[in-house]
Amino acid sequence: MKLYSAGDQIGDGAYRRIASYDHASTYIGPSDRLLFAVTPTQGAGPLNLVMDEPDRLPDKLSFRRPCLYLENSPTPLRPDQLFRSSLPLLSVFTPTFQHSVAFLKQWLLANAPEESLAFLLADTVASPSRSAAQRFFRKRAMEAHSALREGDLEAAAQSLRGCGPGLTPAGDDFICGMLFTLRLTAPCDLEQSSRIFRVARGKSPVVNAFLEMARDGYAFERFHLLLHALQGSDTAEIEHIAKQLSVVGATSGVDLCVAFVLTWEAELKRVGASTMDAC
């Protein structure tokens, strides 16, 4: 077994497997803390153990830094194998960042899957769906979008919590994207993130784990790479990482990006365009 990295938010303790998918397993540990064993294809994350053959892991394992224990046999982690997931402090209201976000928005509009929330980025009305459930889901997403535009992020979270398809419903992916963005645009306003988290928190340990990480600004590797790309003006790099994000889950990566763009726009409106000029 080859271990590539371990997320810095994996808690110490004994874990048991609660689910296995193609090339991934989910474990639950103390205080319902989760650990995701994944392949390099899925990439590093705050709670991810990145390795070859994660579905060959035993049903029980334990993690006590600096070692992963499989059937009591320790696998030591080198310092360079620790994935540091904390979002950096960045200047996100710069003209370059604005251009990059605009490019990302256009890319999402052109390339996002139909079932995703990317229709919220368009100025036009979404194409009608045959499915009534899909129509109601979209209606809620549009209500959330209106609230977001008006700066009422809690109301947006309220509309979208637990809403839509997916193991982590699309609405929850969107809320994670909102929370990540707030860590960047308002890093000192932790109270707002906490309020949104309280609104969004449900009964699913998987969703709650993602929301908690997003509230606290612990992001997965591809989101870090996206931020890095957005700070520059290389559209090929932005496109490259957007493509990588778009294959996260069915629509999870895209929905998170859509939330990022819309929340960033709402935050720019809140802080005022003069902030941009000052940069």
Added chain:
Amino acid sequence: MKRGGLILKGAYFDSVTLMGIGRELSATPGVLDASVVMGTDTNRSILKAAGLMIPAFDGADDMDLLIAVKAKSATLLDQTLARAEAALKKKPAPAASSASRPVATSIETAAQTLPGANLALISVAGTYAAEEARKALETGLHVMLFSDNVSIESEVELKRLAKRKELLLMGPDAGTAIINGVPLAFANVVARGPVGIVAASGTGAQEVSSLVSNHGAGISQLIGVGGRDVKRQVGGIMFLEALKALIADPQTKVIVLVSKPPDPVVLAKIQHAASRTKKPIVCLFLGAPTREGEPHTLEEAAALAAALAQGRSLDSAWAALEQQRADLAPMIDAGAAALPAGGRYVRGLFSGGTFCAEAQVILAPLLGKVYSNAPTGEGMALKDSGKSQGHCFIDFGEDEFTRGRPHPMIDFTLRNERIHREAADPQTALILLDVVLGYGAHADPASELAPAIRDAARKVPVLCSVTGTDRDPQNWAATIDRLRRVGALVAPSNAAACWLAGEILHRRGKKRSR
């Protein structure tokens, strides 16, 4: 109308699986609505508003999977729910112990698990595909690289490595191969025989191999190298290696080369390599100028190769093709009689890129300006792939249609929608379709297409070709029969369907001028 559902308590399935099943249920004929969601409060309120709520969902919570279906009849409802349950059971069981399963999740352990294996088929996200392919080559395995989105620089590097190691690297974006009689990815069940194929064109290779087999000959090897191989940057590295392999292969007596026109430098290398064997070689560089006696279409290439393999004269092959055209006269009459009064344009809706290209190559000289989202030869770029203009040929396998959804040979949703739309367009004269059978393709494409074709055929002629054999899981003859029953005119090949389309429009032109 009947409503029902299933609740799977505490079920963990990945989102891709859930969305795929939801899409499949919604697309089932007779299913009015379907939804596959986790049982959160919000999702349950959405199901209620959508008329999909059932009492069993009342006690569900965030970790329960809800499958809700509204269908035309109770029988269909039961069948649909049973299908959904079966589809979920096929996936890895939740919380299953997998420690002792002999599953290989890396190239290295796969090679250890199956000693003696000499080929790896790689289908992972493009970003990681090159690295996996490199590992396989380093392990001494030939590689079929199904993944796309591999950079051209990586492709060149991998192909050079493969050449150094005397291995084949088929791909990236290689959809079709038959190696030693084993079909890989999208491939048909063809007879074994003396015809070897090197192709930089997936559906082109499927059409040629199926037609060769249907002519009574057979295939020794089909090596797909990926569409970019014959471009200047890659230099035809694997096309040439595959050609060399077939020249050396004692089972291969006749060689067919299929691709879009290669870069001139690459073409010269291919011609040079081809000149060094006495084995007969049939070359089809679709859209490139041809000389007398050279094939112009996939159908002609297959007919010539089959004749050579069977020891018949090439003249007999050309004569058979002429006779086939004569035999199609009744279809021209039927198509011309069904043409709508105001319809002027051919609308080709293809799942195979090579078929879309071939349609443009055949019909541009007959019809004048043709438009496509994948223009080839004289074809002009379509401004908006979602909206047809003039004679228009759409390749639904292009990225714009496949992002976030399966290939159109598997998922017919977009093409069916477009068939309805084109049939309703007063400018449409006739609709041209391809249907591809074989491994990897939809298990029953005729059933998927039938409602759309039935609707369209009431308004305009619908011309189809079916690529495959009677040994394919879907069965070629049965598929043709089902398509005919819903009103389609079925031609023996894509080229024949295109030719028929041209003749049908030409016939009306003659009537008008009289």
